[in-house]
Amino acid sequence: MDVLIVGAGSMGTWFGDVVDARVSFADLDRDAAAAAADSIGGAVADLKSETTYDVVCLAVPMTHVADAIAEQADRAERAIVDVSGVMEPAIAAMERHGPDLERVSLHPLFAPDRAPGSIAVVRNRSGPVTDDLLASLESRGNALLETTAIEHDEAMESVQAAAHAAVLSFALAAESVPAGFETPIYQGLRRLTEQVTGGTPRVYADIQEAFDGADAVADAAAEIAAADADELESLYREAAAGWQEQRGEGRDSDTGGDTE
Incomplete structure (x- = not known):
């Protein structure tokens, strides 16, 4: 599975480290993307590109997640997820820009340096790809808290x-x-x-x-x-x-x- 993580901060780096996949990072700060990739053995990707991935994960500030989904959804072949921390705007943007994709919103209820912990999960449109991602999170000791965006x-x-x-x-x-x-x-x-x-x-x-x-x-x-x-x-x-x-x-x- 190939995963593009848009946002190379601490949460994006954490997600790339815990999922069982080939991970690439894209960020406005290419040096940050390179640092995140080096820390987990991933790759660096262009922020604006036509290259597609099985999964696109948005790990951007919550005030920018809807715009980021609109910009990056076309690069997802099978699933789109986010770890921004706000769910209603993220889910609405996913439904609009990725209607045929698997869609899951995640909120780790902890700082990455305190992992593992509880992760709030909204399965807006689940399937085998997102099920595998969630299984990866559980296998690393995290507890999934199923909820709704509201x-x-x-x-x-x-x-x-x-x-x-x-x-x-x-x-x-x-x-x-x-x-x-x-x-x-x-x-x-x-x-x-x-x-x-x-x-x-x-x-x-x-x-x-x-x-x-x-x-x-x-x-x-x-x-x-x-x-x-x-x-x-x-x-x-x-x-x-x-x-x-x-x-x-x-x-x-x-x-x-x-x-x-």
Whole structure:
């Protein structure tokens, strides 16, 4: 199987390494394509060419995936897939530009250096080629999470957009404290802050552009800031009940636990 990966960043390189195929990389930055190819024993391909492949995988930023699919779909003979992280626009573009192709959208729910892990999967039009690709991913220890494009993108509003907005808001709002004053919660948030701010800013910006969620965090923070003691206690109980319901626990939230 011949696979063209458009996008030679960390996620494209990860995908090329885990699939059982002959892999070529194409990228606006030809040096990046060469580096990715060297790292896994692949080849370099031209970004604009009439050369076709069994599979074309788009590993581009999520804000560009629909355009990339439109530009590259004709180079796929049997299947087109993406690992961009946003599914509704990707699937819509695949259906429009590759109606006769097998079509699968993938979102690895981890950074490549933390693989293997869970991979969200939408099989829009499955077949033997994409089944083989998915089997390759499973054989490397990844767990496939079957979903729909709508379910995935709605989940990312909380999992990514809201979560990142909350952590970045803390990072911007928190003041430096003297050594020894840290609490477990503060230390946990500091670790998350270091993790998020140690990433690639454009990736986080693309997530905020692609998914709603930050506004809800801002609204909740404003509500907390304006609440009196009774209102804040009510908000606390509302939050605790909501999380218990998500976990399926249904326990009484008034169990102490107000110390760190």
